[in-house]
Amino acid sequence: GAGVSQSPSNKVTEKGKDVELRCDPISGHTALYWYRQSLGQGLEFLIYFQGNSAPDKSGLPSDRFSAERTGGSVSTLTIQRTQQEDSAVYLCASSLNTPGWSSYNEQFFGPGTRLTVL
């Protein structure tokens, strides 16, 4: 079985343009996570999906960031009117997450998309 895949692997864009980043989770994984890692900084949680729903969007840095997930599978992270401070590696992870109290399961990470905003 394939792991988590992300596309593109690298994206260079001009300031002010919109970008879409794609994540294909492991088949059957109901939970999907987006993180970013800026140069020289730690990981930052952006958003989490359980199925197609995102219970908590508070990690998104600004209203220029949005994410959706369709069919409980592929997710897209969209950044509108990109700024230079958006340059980072955007990582996606998925996990099985069964419902219930112990719903947190091990995450499997994708290789990331390196976004550079000029």
Next chain:
Amino acid sequence: KNEVEQSPQNLTAQEGEFITINCSYSVGISALHWLQQHPGGGIVSLFMLSSGKKKHGRLIATINIQEKHSSLHITASHPRDSAVYICAVARAGNQFYFGTGTSLTVIP
């Protein structure tokens, strides 16, 4: 103040040494995660803990829920263990908080 603090930030060890990386957190958690990030950026999940201790090969992870502290130990360290080790805590609702990472270099 970060919700998750790791120490040390950087660590250099001789091959064969026993290594300990520490993680302290200040929030209530549902689970704690140790991640490994190699040069080139790929991230691998090493352990997920909610209590006690787990062992995988030369790696051991422990957690003390009362003290809000976890440790990652590497026995008989090897140059291929050189990586950044990241502690992450998961809260109810799947909010995650990350430590800034410990950069480990193991010298042959």
